[in-house]
Amino acid sequence: MSRFDLNCMVGHWPFRKLRHNKPEDILKTHKQNGITGGCVSSLDSILYNDPYEGDEDLVQGAKEMGYIHIQSVNPILSFTTDDIKRGVELLGTKGVKIYPCYHQYGFDAPELEPVCEYLKEQNIPLFVQLRMEDYRADYVMLQKQLGVKDLQTLLNKYPDNKIVLLTPRLNEINALAPMVKESDNVLFDTSGLKDGLFSVETVVNVIGPDKLAFGSLYPLFCLKSILMLVEEAQLDEDIKQKIYSGNAERFLGL
Numbered sequence: 001m002s003r004f005d006l007n008c009m010v011g012h013w014p015f016r017k018l019r020h021n022k023p024e025d026i027l028k029t030h031k032q033n034g035i036t037g038g039c040v041s042s043l044d045s046i047l048y049n050d051p052y053e054g055d056e057d058l059v060q061g062a063k064e065m066g067y068i069h070i071q072s073v074n075p076i077l078s079f080t081t082d083d084i085k086r087g088v089e090l091l092g093t094k095g096v097k098i099y100p101c102y103h104q105y106g107f108d109a110p111e112l113e114p115v116c117e118y119l120k121e122q123n124i125p126l127f128v129q130l131r132m133e134d135y136r137a138d139y140v141m142l143q144k145q146l147g148v149k150d151l152q153t154l155l156n157k158y159p160d161n162k163i164v165l166l167t168p169r170l171n172e173i174n175a176l177a178p179m180v181k182e183s184d185n186v187l188f189d190t191s192g193l194k195d196g197l198f199s200v201e202t203v204v205n206v207i208g209p210d211k212l213a214f215g216s217l218y219p220l221f222c223l224k225s226i227l228m229l230v231e232e233a234q235l236d237e238d239i240k241q242k243i244y245s246g247n248a249e250r251f252l253g254l
Contacts, residue, residue, distance in 0.1 A: 001034070001237070001241050001245075002036055002244065003033070003214065003227075003244045004035065004037045004213070004249060005030060005223075006038065006164065006166075006187075006248045007038075007039065007127075007215030007216060008026055008030075008218045008219075009041050009042065009043045009219065009220065010022065011045075011054065011058070012044055013043050013220065015137075018043075021043070023040075023064060023065050026040065029219075033227055037066065038067050038068070039067065039094075039095060039215075040061075041069075041070040042054040042055050042057065042058040044057065044058075045071075045073075046102055047102070051072050051074055051077075051083070052086065054072065055093075056091070062092075068095065068254075069093055070094065071083075071091065071096050071097065072096075072097045073096055073115070074098070074099070074103045075103075075105065075112045075115045076103055076109070076111050081118050084119070085118070088122065093124070095127050095164070095252070096124060097126075098112075098115075098128055098129065100128070100129075100130075100146060101130060101143040101144050102132070102143060105144075107157065108157065119161055119162075124162075125161075125163065125251070126158075126161055126162065126163050126164070127164045127166055128154070128163060128164065128166060129167065130146050130151075130165060130168055130192070131143060147172070148172050148176065151165065151168075151172060155176070155180070159185065160185065161185065162185050162187075163185060163186050164188075164189065165187070165188050166191060166192075166217070167191045168192045169192050170192075170195075170199050174202075180207055180211060181208065187213055188207075189212075189214070190213070190215055190230065191226055194225055194229060198233075200229050200233040204243075210247055212242075212243050213243060213247040213251070214230055214243055214245070230244060
């Protein structure tokens with residue numbers, strides 16, 4: 001079975017030391033686990049005053065990896081839409097990632113509107129990193145805690161955008177099921193499902209087999225523990241293949 005990591009990252013994390021955080025490290029770990037492709041974004045860009053500089057550093061690594069470059073942005077910055085346009089032209093941007101958890105805004109923020117409008121026009125997916133570290137580990141910089149109502153606001157306001165929700169919790173997927181069951185524009189990754197038993201099976205039962213894709217948030221999270229959620233799931237092999245790679249590849253038009 002081919003495997004595709006929808007959510008891996010390269011770079012440094014200011015709050016703790018990471019290992020295996022270079023492009024060659026990601027490739028090695030992926031190869032050891034049968035993963036042959038993925039979407040990669042920059043950890044550095046998240047807290048840079050100019051996120052584009054982090055993506056400039058990432059672009060060569062992404063090319064060498066053969067992975068899809070996901071550009072990180074902060075919509076609160078006035079030049080964000082221009083940066084995305086530059087990224088599409090110069091960096092090969094195929095997706096745009098936002099971090100409301102660290103950049104401290106809601107999905108009803110007016111600054112998000114021009115970003116989503118441009119992405120919709122260009123058919124570029126919006127990756128939304130809902131959370132990263134465990135909130136209990138925060139003390140230097142506290143993450144904004146997002147919940148179901150916030151996600152409902154996002155999906156209601158931007159129904160025509162292709163949206164990838166990263167690190168969602170099981171209760172959030174359950175609550176959003178009525179909104180997303182009939183939509184082809186929403187995809188969830190697996191990186192937020194590692195805290196419970198049979199979570200992958202539950203998601204498939206609730207929203208069907210076509211809206212969940214393997215994503216690890218590696219190297220911030222342990223890749224193997226998340227991969228095993230799919231490996232050990234009591235699901236037919238054709239459904240597992242959709243989760244491993246098929247759903248992400250279809251959603252991204254690969």
